[in-house]
Every structure is written in C-alpha cells, then in structure tokens.
Amino acid sequence: MHEPLVPIGMFARLCRLSVKQLRHYDELGLLKPARVDPRTGYRYYRRDQAREALSIGLLRSLDVPLVSIGKVLAGNDVADALGEVRDRLEAELSRRRRTLATLDRMLIEGLPTVDVHVAEEPARQVVVVRDAGAPERVSEVTSACLGRLLDALAAAHATPCGPLIALFPLDLEQSLAVTAAAEVDAPVPGTEPTMLAGGRFAAATHVGPYDHIPFTAHALLAWCADRGLVPTGQVREVYLNDPHAAAPEELVTRLMIRLDEES
Amino acid sequence: MHEPLVPIGMFARLCRLSVKQLRHYDELGLLKPARVDPRTGYRYYRRDQAREALSIGLLRSLDVPLVSIGKVLAGNDVADALGEVRDRLEAELSRRRRTLATLDRMLIEGLPTVDVHVAEEPARQVVVVRDAGAPERVSEVTSACLGRLLDALAAAHATPCGPLIALFPLDLEQSLAVTAAAEVDAPVPGTEPTMLAGGRFAAATHVGPYDHIPFTAHALLAWCADRGLVPTGQVREVYLNDPHAAAPEELVTRLMIRLDEES
DNA sequence: TTGCTCCTCACGTCACGTGAGGTGGC
C-alpha cells in the first residue's frame, strides 16, 4: 500500500510554495516529485515530502541560496553549509550599514565637492607594511596595517619624521592591496624599505571620520577628470592627526594622487 | 574650438568604470557619449563627462539602482530620489539582521522540530484590533496592535477572560494582515467584536523570544504536512505570559492552527 | 602589417513571476 500521492497544486498549498517554485526545485534536482506521469508529465508528491519542502521555504526566507539548501538537504554538515552563508550575510550586513551611513550623509550634503590644489612632492624614503583584503574591509585592513607598522617602529625605537601614510590602488578590485608607510631613514625590522615616488600631485584635505574618505576621494578624482588630468599610481592618505587623540569629526586626512604628464 | 574627445577605453580608465558599464549607461540614456561616429559606432566622450560618470560610480557603490541615479542626474531633488532608496536599504538592513540571528540559531539547533498535539477548541467571542504591514515588520505591527487593544480594554475597564491572541494569515503576502484579539463578553469601544471559530486544532508550544516564533511555526506546519493534515484559516498565537514581566527566554506562546476536515 | 581598441550580438547570472498556448482529469 502506497502513501497517497498529491498533485503539484495541492502540494504547493500544503507547503506554502508556488507551483513554479516546485517545478524549479524539480528541475534543479532539489526536490523531485515521488512520481512523474510519463505520458502527461504531471508531477505527484508524497505528503511527507512537505517537510522537506517546508525546510526549503524556511531557508529561502532566510535568503539561503538554493545550492546551499541542496547541501543541507543532502545531509552535509549544517554548520558547513550554512556557516559560509552566515558569514557572507554578516559581511553584507556591515557593508550595508556603511552604505546607509554614506547615503544619509549624501542626503544632507549632496554629491561631494572639495577644494583641490596641485603641488610638487619630493620622493620619500619610507618603510612599509602590506596587507590585502576584500574592499568592504578596507578600514579594518588599513588600521591593522597601521597598527603593525606602529608596533614595528616602537620595537625599533624609531621615530618617523612625518605623519603616517597609507596607499591604496586606484582601481577597486576584488582584493584590495593596502600599504602602510612611515618616513624614516634607517631600516626597521619587520618592515620593508622602499621609496615613494615624488612628482606633481593633486591634493585635497578631508576633515571628518575615516569612513567618509571615499567621498572626498571621489571629489578629488572628479576634479582631475574635469581638467583632463590622468591620475596614476596609488591614492595616498596622509594622517595629519592621531585617531586616538582626536574625535572622528576632527580627523584631518590629506588625500593625494600623482598626476601623469600630459596625456 | 572643441574640447578634445576621448574614446571609451581611456574614458573608462578616467572614471574607473568598465567599458561594458559605459556602453550600458549609453543604452539606458544615463550617460550618452558626446559623439558617436555614425560609420564605425565608436563612442567618444568629453573629459568633463567624467564627473558625471564618477557620480554614477559612487552611487552604484552605494547600491543605488540605475533608475534612481538617473533621477539624481536629471536634477530631481536628491532627497526625493535617494530618500526612497535609503528607506528601502534601512528596511533591508533590519531584515538582514533578523535573518542573521535566525541563521545563527539554526546553526546551533538545526532545522526546527517540536511537540505537537491535536485538540478541540471552542469558538470564542472576542474583540479585535486590526492592522497590516510589510512581512518584515510583523513583530512591530503585532506589538502595536496588541498595544492598541490593551489600551482600549483599559479605557473600557474591561478584563479579558483569557490570554491575548494574535492572528496571522497562513500565506505570507506582500502586505501581512495582523489581528489582535481578546476574549471578552461585552463590546469595547475602539475595537470590533467577532467570533473565533472553534474546531480541531494542531497546537505547539513555543518557549523563547517572539522573534523565533517562525521557527516553531515551521515545525508545526511540517508536522501537519507529514500527516496529510491541511491547515486552514489563520495561525493563532496565544500569549501565555506577559512580555513585560518575563525574560525573552521565558516567554511562552501557544501556536495553533485549525485543521480542515479529511481532504 | 602588427597589435590594440572598438564594435555588435548573444548568453549567463539568480530564483523565480508572468503570460501564451495547449492538454489532462473529474
């Protein structure tokens, strides 16, 4: 004696999914009907398949992608299958939080504009510490880099002759390379000595929290573009005061970008 | 004398967009090249168009949809165009927060299961207060509804002969209708008298914060589905203790759903 | 002439929703 089979419409009602969803899950092999009539193509489900169907619905309501749901249903370790999803979600969440803050700022101030001037910069001998990370973790990676640099300087009893600097690539790629630099004239263990190129730079001053730097950077790039100046190399941030001593609203950062010769 | 025009590749570099993006924005009419060679189809841009292009990039990095960007660039009120985006983003954000919490719970406890039993319920005479809202605001709308109901009861010096009840539709739609009910035998101003149907119910007890109720509800529905029982009407939540008096972990809620006769 | 850039399709992404047009089941 078989369990009674129900057609797709009734099954959909049982498990609060759409008929279209069920057909989709069938196609993907996620939830196969117990029987498919070979002549008509009609799908029939056992009622107890509704438990699985409801689980799919529950996980979908949590935005778990169907591939991950497939892993959970296939009996893979739930922690494995969902942990990854969870971490992605958390990263997304913090990105969204920052996005919201920026958007709020933009609603008040409009699209960013800023004073820019062009200056000659000398080449500088520095020691650097490098790291890389996903673009949404820039601030995290940057402060970690600067921290490691400060630690190395302290351990070597070295005092930089100027403010700390960070370098970022112009293009925002999947993995963003971050460099923290300090101007010193002797090598420092745990860091790498290098030269920062000199030349003609466009520079703007950002006053406010570090989270809002992309704002000013955008304005700086727009300024260059308007004038047909082609930025090259990396964006430099020069930290003119100490984030531990000053309030976020009073942080002063100089943004600099090297200009190509006439293009 | 015209400004010099640059081809799409160089322009893309100037404003950190992909060539494909620029072509896409052209198709949408969001950012038209200053000139298109009618013979070759080559697109040429003025350098000062980079400001606009950079603004598109900045807004896109904030997940602003292209249609909204179009409004901003067309000179519509920025607050109008972005305010809506902002609000959507905020709603999304709080939904994600809850999703993350639920996922964390699921990582510890696995897919939900629960004890269910079937009981006969009498019909009950109640007064109700109704409201509706987006599904992500269920908890908000529900507590507002219950609050209004309690206020009305207090104003009428009426004491319900039983715990408060809330009703939710089985299907999660765009706008979720929420009903708060209290069992009383006399009419109460500001509320609507009605009857709650009696009959055979499947019931489960949820212990824990209200945010986790969907969890238990899922298990209840799965239980019904396994047995070929077809739930009808609305899901009832009966609040067995006072959320102001008990800790979230100790809140006891009875979930009930009416069963169809043999189907 | 060699590279490099640019062009236009066309398809893939993700999880379906929404018809169109036709047939099966009771």
Add this chain to the structure above:
DNA sequence: TTGCTCCTCACGTCACGTGAGGTGGC
C-alpha cells in the same frame, strides 16, 4: 461538456561579465 489543473516553452527581472566573431585606427 464545463471548469479547473496541469504541462512546456519563452520572456522579463537587474546590472552587468564574458566570450565570439569581426572591424577600425595608428
């Protein structure tokens, strides 16, 4: 026979990325 359900395409969503296959510019 009438409705209702079910079927399979096929297209749309959103903002592009990724080739394929071919041409223009210096």
